[in-house]
Amino acid sequence: MDAQSPETNLSPWMPFESRRRARDEKREAVLRTAVRLFLEQGYHRVTLNDVAERLNITKPALYNYFRSKDEILFECWALGQEIVDEFIAEIDNGGGNALAKLRKLIQAYAEQMTTDSGASLVRFDARDLTAENQKIVRAAKKRIDRTFRKYLADGVADGSIKPCDPKLAAFAIAGSLNWIGHWYQRAGAWSAEAVASRFAAQLTEGLANDRPSKRGPGTPKKSRPAKGGRK
Amino acid sequence: MDAQSPETNLSPWMPFESRRRARDEKREAVLRTAVRLFLEQGYHRVTLNDVAERLNITKPALYNYFRSKDEILFECWALGQEIVDEFIAEIDNGGGNALAKLRKLIQAYAEQMTTDSGASLVRFDARDLTAENQKIVRAAKKRIDRTFRKYLADGVADGSIKPCDPKLAAFAIAGSLNWIGHWYQRAGAWSAEAVASRFAAQLTEGLANDRPSKRGPGTPKKSRPAKGGRK
DNA sequence: CCCGTATATTACCCATGAGTAATAAAAAGT
DNA sequence: ACTTTTTATTACTCATGGGTAATATACGGG
Known part of the structure; x- marks a missing residue:
């Protein structure tokens, strides 16, 4: 057996890379959950505890990925x-x-x-x-x-x-x-x-039928009564 | 001088009426101020202290006219x-x-x-x-x-x-x-x-000029390429 | 097997702001 | 003038929720 396992040999960066990717995936999961909750209930009614709970983690864990609640909102x-x-x-x-x-x-x-x-x-x-x-x-x-x-x-x-x-x-x-x-x-x-x-x-x-195919019952007039608004 | 001033005589209900009206006017003033602030800053960023301050009163005074912040929002x-x-x-x-x-x-x-x-x-x-x-x-x-x-x-x-x-x-x-x-x-x-x-x-x-008066530079075609959407 | 780093948890702090006594001032009624 | 009612103030309670400190646990590297 070699001192190094084959996988390690193939891609020395892999552990680092996969770690970084796992982190990004978690970050995105937070954002997906947050955006959902924010839309469902409104930003101010959603607590970071709510977000964390839906992700099966606790609030402080979120601070590994974001610095504040409003940063989460911004990233969403x-x-x-x-x-x-x-x-x-x-x-x-x-x-x-x-x-x-x-x-x-x-x-x-x-x-x-x-x-x-x-x-x-x-x-x-x-x-x-x-x-x-x-x-x-x-x-x-x-x-x-x-x-x-x-x-x-x-x-x-x-x-x-x-x-x-x-x-x-x-x-x-x-x-x-x-x-x-x-x-x-x-x-x-x-x-x-x-x-x-x-x-x-x-x-x-547009909606108005300026040139009705036959002739509409409304006998469309070109001129409107006056320019004035309502009342 | 009479015991009763003329105004009092004219309308026995006036004190009561004017009182009620003064109250309603104050109520409306609260609403006008609240709606302004809510629009300017957003409901959750406006405190009842803010509303009261702009009216030169204090927060508890508002509770003479409304039962809660959300009732004020509703009345607005x-x-x-x-x-x-x-x-x-x-x-x-x-x-x-x-x-x-x-x-x-x-x-x-x-x-x-x-x-x-x-x-x-x-x-x-x-x-x-x-x-x-x-x-x-x-x-x-x-x-x-x-x-x-x-x-x-x-x-x-x-x-x-x-x-x-x-x-x-x-x-x-x-x-x-x-x-x-x-x-x-x-x-x-x-x-x-x-x-x-x-x-x-x-x-x-509508906006589209289906029948340009002379002949637009775009050489308007009657047929659109396909019914399908973008992409 | 041990160490350093990343990530998570528990247990807090603390500012904020809605709402509530207790009470004072003002106005109305008599 | 005296009493009652309305309206306002000062001083508080208290739940909430963002954010942090201390600490535990998982994990890859050597």
Whole structure:
């Protein structure tokens, strides 16, 4: 028998590597559990004891992986944001005119909103984070917003999108999509992809039937009575 | 001098009435202050001491008007919901076809979202309330949702609205509108009415330019490549 | 087999903030 | 003026939960 066993010989780094990987897996397990609980019950109603308990460990063990509760919250958020940044880059570098890109973005973003990590982007309160992390979150939200506005502005410029204010239109679209994170449940009747594709269609095509195929019972008038609001 | 001053004579109930009114005014002042702070900083970061301090009183004084912090939160919410219920009733009893009613609803709801009491409807977490009050909130949200769906379904039936799934379309619209409560600021460039009317237009008319007036640079094709989603 | 490191546990600390006496000041009623 | 009721204050209780210190246990390396 040799002084060294074969496995040790094959990969001297393996023990170290596997150890590091085990650690990362545990870290991620904490985040998965935390994000679930935070979404289910809300950040402030979830204690670190709750998180630990669901992982069959005790609270102080968590501090081997994270420095504070708000750091856990931030890392949960970051997981979701990473995915968004990825598909934004993918769409941005891909082909198609502005309207096509906008539709792709809506589709991808809507699907993301049906996941835990996606919902965490809109259901967590950035004010629970440190000032530095709040800055990071704000920057990320700005990136998303800029992308929507860019596609809208480009689309207006190239004629694929009706003249509109990109800022306001971006808010309208983002609102619809973010809201998915509040109501969507996997148990429901709609698959994530189905919701996403319907949203992509509706948000870009609108609802009003300007040119009814025959003639609607409503005898659609072009002119609205007055510009004034309600009341 | 008479034994009774004229005012006292005119209204024997006045002392009692004015007392009750003073009380109600103070109650409302508490709510106005609370709603502001809750929106500014988030419910869990606002202490009752904070609320009291801004009113130049001390915490226990609040307990003359409310039984608990979560009751204050609930009453803040109820103030906003009351307004929504009112204009829903008004629109529902008013004239116009389904699409017209939908536009009125969007307009009114959007305007409401630009106010403190409106924003509280979407920015407060119902899970901070007692189980009973959570029920009330759920019922109210259901009422709003039903109204949107009804107008959409009616519109599809009478031809004023494109065929669509009212459930999903209602979510899309409500999402856009609720989101206003998260981003709108009075200090911004847009008035509440301007935002509301743009939303009413965009959400019902859509964005895509199906029939460009001359011929857009994008050489619009009628056929989209495939029904499948992204990726 | 022993040592050092990583990871876990038990038992604490302690700031925070909702809610509650006990009591004082103010206003209303007579 | 005297009493009662309402409204406010000061001074407290106390449960909660984030975070830490001291310490035990598992584990890979030599």
